[in-house]
Amino acid sequence: MISDQAQISRADLSRATGLTRTTVSDLVAELLQEGLVEEIGHAPSGGGKPPTLLQILADSRCMIGVDLASHEFHGAVVNLRGKILHRFSVPVYNPDGEQALERVYELVDGLLAYCSIPPLGIGIGTPGLVNGNEGIVRRSVVLDWRDLPLGGLLHSRYKLPVHVANDCQAAALAEMIFSNTHKTPNLIVVKIGRGIGSGVVLNGHLHMGDGFGAGEIGHMVVKENGVRCRCGHFGCLETILSTPFIVKQVQEAQRRSPSPILARMINSVDEIDFKLIIQAYSAEDALVKQVLSTAGQFLGIALANYVSTINIERIMLAGSMAVFSDVLIQSARQTICERTLEALGVGTSIQVSNLGNDIVVLGAAALLMQHELGLA
Amino acid sequence: MISDQAQISRADLSRATGLTRTTVSDLVAELLQEGLVEEIGHAPSGGGKPPTLLQILADSRCMIGVDLASHEFHGAVVNLRGKILHRFSVPVYNPDGEQALERVYELVDGLLAYCSIPPLGIGIGTPGLVNGNEGIVRRSVVLDWRDLPLGGLLHSRYKLPVHVANDCQAAALAEMIFSNTHKTPNLIVVKIGRGIGSGVVLNGHLHMGDGFGAGEIGHMVVKENGVRCRCGHFGCLETILSTPFIVKQVQEAQRRSPSPILARMINSVDEIDFKLIIQAYSAEDALVKQVLSTAGQFLGIALANYVSTINIERIMLAGSMAVFSDVLIQSARQTICERTLEALGVGTSIQVSNLGNDIVVLGAAALLMQHELGLA
Numbered sequence: 001m002i003s004d005q006a007q008i009s010r011a012d013l014s015r016a017t018g019l020t021r022t023t024v025s026d027l028v029a030e031l032l033q034e035g036l037v038e039e040i041g042h043a044p045s046g047g048g049k050p051p052t053l054l055q056i057l058a059d060s061r062c063m064i065g066v067d068l069a070s071h072e073f074h075g076a077v078v079n080l081r082g083k084i085l086h087r088f089s090v091p092v093y094n095p096d097g098e099q100a101l102e103r104v105y106e107l108v109d110g111l112l113a114y115c116s117i118p119p120l121g122i123g124i125g126t127p128g129l130v131n132g133n134e135g136i137v138r139r140s141v142v143l144d145w146r147d148l149p150l151g152g153l154l155h156s157r158y159k160l161p162v163h164v165a166n167d168c169q170a171a172a173l174a175e176m177i178f179s180n181t182h183k184t185p186n187l188i189v190v191k192i193g194r195g196i197g198s199g200v201v202l203n204g205h206l207h208m209g210d211g212f213g214a215g216e217i218g219h220m221v222v223k224e225n226g227v228r229c230r231c232g233h234f235g236c237l238e239t240i241l242s243t244p245f246i247v248k249q250v251q252e253a254q255r256r257s258p259s260p261i262l263a264r265m266i267n268s269v270d271e272i273d274f275k276l277i278i279q280a281y282s283a284e285d286a287l288v289k290q291v292l293s294t295a296g297q298f299l300g301i302a303l304a305n306y307v308s309t310i311n312i313e314r315i316m317l318a319g320s321m322a323v324f325s326d327v328l329i330q331s332a333r334q335t336i337c338e339r340t341l342e343a344l345g346v347g348t349s350i351q352v353s354n355l356g357n358d359i360v361v362l363g364a365a366a367l368l369m370q371h372e373l374g375l376a
Numbered sequence: 377m378i379s380d381q382a383q384i385s386r387a388d389l390s391r392a393t394g395l396t397r398t399t400v401s402d403l404v405a406e407l408l409q410e411g412l413v414e415e416i417g418h419a420p421s422g423g424g425k426p427p428t429l430l431q432i433l434a435d436s437r438c439m440i441g442v443d444l445a446s447h448e449f450h451g452a453v454v455n456l457r458g459k460i461l462h463r464f465s466v467p468v469y470n471p472d473g474e475q476a477l478e479r480v481y482e483l484v485d486g487l488l489a490y491c492s493i494p495p496l497g498i499g500i501g502t503p504g505l506v507n508g509n510e511g512i513v514r515r516s517v518v519l520d521w522r523d524l525p526l527g528g529l530l531h532s533r534y535k536l537p538v539h540v541a542n543d544c545q546a547a548a549l550a551e552m553i554f555s556n557t558h559k560t561p562n563l564i565v566v567k568i569g570r571g572i573g574s575g576v577v578l579n580g581h582l583h584m585g586d587g588f589g590a591g592e593i594g595h596m597v598v599k600e601n602g603v604r605c606r607c608g609h610f611g612c613l614e615t616i617l618s619t620p621f622i623v624k625q626v627q628e629a630q631r632r633s634p635s636p637i638l639a640r641m642i643n644s645v646d647e648i649d650f651k652l653i654i655q656a657y658s659a660e661d662a663l664v665k666q667v668l669s670t671a672g673q674f675l676g677i678a679l680a681n682y683v684s685t686i687n688i689e690r691i692m693l694a695g696s697m698a699v700f701s702d703v704l705i706q707s708a709r710q711t712i713c714e715r716t717l718e719a720l721g722v723g724t725s726i727q728v729s730n731l732g733n734d735i736v737v738l739g740a741a742a743l744l745m746q747h748e749l750g751l752a
Contacts, residue, residue, distance in 0.1 A: 129719060139719065186586055200686065202578060209687025210562055213720040220684040221677075221715040224600060231717060301597075305681040308596040310576060311585025339597040341607060343505060343515065344589040 002037055002054055003080070003375060004183075009043055009051035028054060035060045036080075036373075056080055061120040063368045064111045064160075066104070067360035068126040068143065069167035071194070073107045076358065077114050078365040082178035084358060086114040097144035101153070108158065120372050121161030122154055123364030125170035127195065129216075132208050132367075135164045141230070142195075163367040165206065167191070168215055170363030172199025173206050175316050175353055177366040177375060187314040188306060189353060190217070190299075191360075192321035196238045199363075200312070206370070218242070222301040240298045243274050243320060249291045250277055259287035278323055289327055296328040300335025307340045307348055318353040325352045378413055378430055379456070379751060385419055385427035404430060411436045412456075412749075432456055437496040439744045440487045440536075442480070443736035444502040444519065445543035447570070449483045452734065453490050454741040456749075458554035460734060462490040473520035477529070484534065496748050497537030498530055499740030501546035503571065505592075508584050508743075511540045517606070518571075539743040541582065543567070544591055546739030548575025549582050551692050551729055553742040553751060563690040564682060565729060566593070566675075567736075568697035572614045575739075576688070582746070594618070598677040616674045619650050619696060625667045626653055635663035654699055665703055672704040676711025683716045683724055694729040701728045 031037040042050040058081040066075040074089040088110040128140025135151015154162040172189040190198040196218035200207040218238040226235020280288045337345040369375040407413040418426035434457040442451040450465040464486040504516025511527015530538040548565040566574040572594035576583045594614040602611020656664045713721040745751040
């Protein structure tokens with residue numbers, strides 16, 4: 001509660017929580033002693049003695065947040081308000097499982113070297129299916145891990161609390177805890193980049209799913225008789241909307257019926273790549289817009305399925321594809337309205353997360369705040 | 377806790393809840409005084425004084441459970457163990473909203489007349505979009521209700537606690553609270569009859585959704601360019617798997633390429649109806665099985681979307697279409713495996729609820745137990 005409010009008095013804490021004044025005072029005394037909370041002067045008096053205000057001591061602890069889902073491993077030292085204090089990255093080139101683990105150690109070693117304040121622990125967001133309760137990566141194709149007890153290994157090495165989650169699930173928790181937008185108890189974050197996944201927060205808590213696979217919409221089949229996916233199925237959302245497939249679709253469209261804007265841009269590079277597509281999009285290239293608009297319809301199918309199953313109204317987009325949010329959201333909204341009950345589609349909002357590229361790192365830190373400080 | 381266990385001692389309650397012995401004794405004393413719980417002799421002694429066992433006094437209260445989603449309104453007086461004590465029904469023929477409400481009063485009047493023990497309250501499961509927090513039916517096309525404060529009206533009339541939910545959501549709660557099968561904190565109930573809907577229980581509690589539309593998979597689009605649905609969209613699950621559409625598909629298939637078994641059966645009736653299809657299914661008619669198998673694939677699409685979004689492993693089928701569960705489940709399972717990550721599909725189980733036609737009535741009673749007795 002102190003963390004959620006900028007500043008709050010013991011009396012207001014008692015009113016808001018329903019705990020007695022004595023209990024609140026005892027608990028606050030503990031937090032003051034642990035140095036997590038500080039007194040910061042007085043509020044205007046309502047007549048009697050002016051109440052003392054409390055706030056989180058943002059730099060009393062730091063958190064190590066790690067993102068293993070980007071093209072290089074990166075992490076940060078984060079304070080209790082979600083402020084990034086230091087960043088550190090380690091390049092990774094198609095590692096085998098053992099090498100990937102070594103790179104993680106290297107990254108965490110580097111981050112801990114930057115810690116000038118006591119670390120609360122280490123949070124990890126990783127691609128793959130993760131048993132978040134036991135810190136075990138059940139399967140990550142990208143990192144070549146199967147049943148890796150990542151949490152246990154890091155805990156043995158660093159003697160700190162460690163929490164591990166899927167990168168997209170962590171991203172959802174980041175949005176819940178660190179976003180400055182209007183707080184809601186339920187939300188979905190959809191992260192679209194080289195892969196696609198999502199995370200679901202229900203009643204303030206991460207919903208991991210019985211098999212830890214909640215949010216795995218990258219492999220939801222959204223197109224009948226579609227392209228073969230790396231998972232072995234056909235027509236998964238990833239085969240349409242992930243960056244490699246967007247690049248492929250733009251290349252093919254350009255071959256079929258060239259756009260002059262794109263043609264001019266290609267002169268300076270070998271082939272159309274993702275960077276070029278972003279430039280063409282900024283230049284309002286119609287071909288790029290058309291490819292994205294069609295892809296957005298398939299995003300809409302996945303989101304419509306979310307609406308029809310759990311009817312969460314706040315959906316946030318993250319990941320490198322979020323730069324195209326204008327056209328993606330417009331197209332997806334239209335599709336949602338065509339595929340769900342009117343009352344439900346109308347209530348659904350899609351926005352872009354403002355946590356940017358830090359969303360997984362912050363999510364990893366949010367895991368620590370939820371587990372170690374009881375934040376919900 | 378006492379309700380969940382058949383019999384339990386105060387000492388075991390204290391161990392299981394983490395509450396002190398004194399607190400448990402005080403709370404049990406209250407429950408004994410209210411007559412909700414009784415002492416039933418002693419457990420074998422572990423050395424000292426033999427502990428007194430407690431159990432729920434199943435007939436200390438009754439509950440009025442009402443199902444407005446069947447072709448006639450029906451309800452029951454139910455005890456605290458979910459035993460049906462009396463049933464009562466009221467026929468309904470295409471009512472306007474006002475008439476439908478009158479029939480509800482008639483039904484509840486009738487049920488209360490049967491109550492020989494103090495009623496805990498009235499629970500209602502109704503088709504449509506229901507604001508369960510405020511007891512308002514936002515929209516029910518079938519019953520011609522829009523923003524009807526059903527909970528408030530019934531409370532004013534009967535001076536009893538009233539809780540209202542969508543019929544399929546109530547069914548999910550029934551499965552959670554009254555089913556004798558292995559308990560899990562998460563489950564999905566899919567009810568397939570004249571309409572299709574589902575309910576989701578997460579962490580023991582009904583998940584209604586931000587717009588109260590969680591589980592509305594009857595209007596999830598599962599077939600591109602499909603048949604027009606009463607909701608205005610095309611290819612909704614209801615246009616494939618609900619009883620009227622199954623009848624239609626069997627009729628059409630029989631016209632195209634007649635099955636001899638069906639042809640013989642039709643001689644005794646005017647046209648193929650749902651009852652005849654059940655008979656033909658029992659007689660292992662290949663045409664009927666083929667229609668159901670194809671329809672089951674579309675059920676599989678909807679369930680696969682559930683798996684990819686929230687990954688709940690326990691899915692239960694209910695409603696009149698559950699008689700075809702063998703072929704539907706086989707077909708749906710196959711489709712789920714083709715449309716979700718292997719690890720997630722494999723972990724998903726689909727079974728038939730054993731609560732039968734009482735599932736909504738029991739769900740309405742379960743609403744009361746959850747809200748009035750704090751059961752989760």
